[in-house]
Amino acid sequence: QVQLVESGGGSVQTGGSLRLSCEASGDTDRRVFMGWFRQAPGKEREGVASIVTGNGYTVYADSVKGRFTISQDRAKNTLYLQMASLKPEDTAMYYCAAGFRPSGSLLRSSSYRDWGQGTQVTVSS
Numbered sequence: 443q444v445q446l447v448e449s450g451g452g453s454v455q456t457g458g459s460l461r462l463s464c465e466a467s468g469d470t471d472r473r474v475f476m477g478w479f480r481q482a483p484g485k486e487r488e489g490v491a492s493i494v495t496g497n498g499y500t501v502y503a504d505s506v507k508g509r510f511t512i513s514q515d516r517a518k519n520t521l522y523l524q525m526a527s528l529k530p531e532d533t534a535m536y537y538c539a540a541g542f543r544p545s546g547s548l549l550r551s552s553s554y555r556d557w558g559q560g561t562q563v564t565v566s567s
Contacts (some may be wrong), residue, residue, distance in 0.1 A: 490510065493512045532563060
């Protein structure tokens with residue numbers, strides 16, 4: 443089991459930036475890949491970005507490509523999501539997750555086992 447705690451959410455205006463953090467604890471050495479997901483009220487959870495912990499390979503959703511950057515500090519067991527040029531459509535609860543077995547895509551929720559509680563991001567125009 444990997445415990446995950448997100449932080450860094452908040453309220454920003456369109457065009458602003460935020461950096462989300464996800465601190466991991468527990469059986470962190472077993473993580474194969476990490477991801478960021480988001481969910482807005484009344485909508486399904488959406489994969490945002492993912493990174494393979496061993497080699498740093500990254501995958502991004504088309505909607506955030508070029509604006510968001512996923513990274514990790516393996517020594518600190520911390521995952522980051524740098525968000526720039528934020529839009530109102532980015533408003534959602536953002537979750538980090540740890541995966542151990544891919545299920546078709548690293549951006550699919552079913553690929554992940556352990557989840558954090560989320561941090562809210564609100565973008566206003």
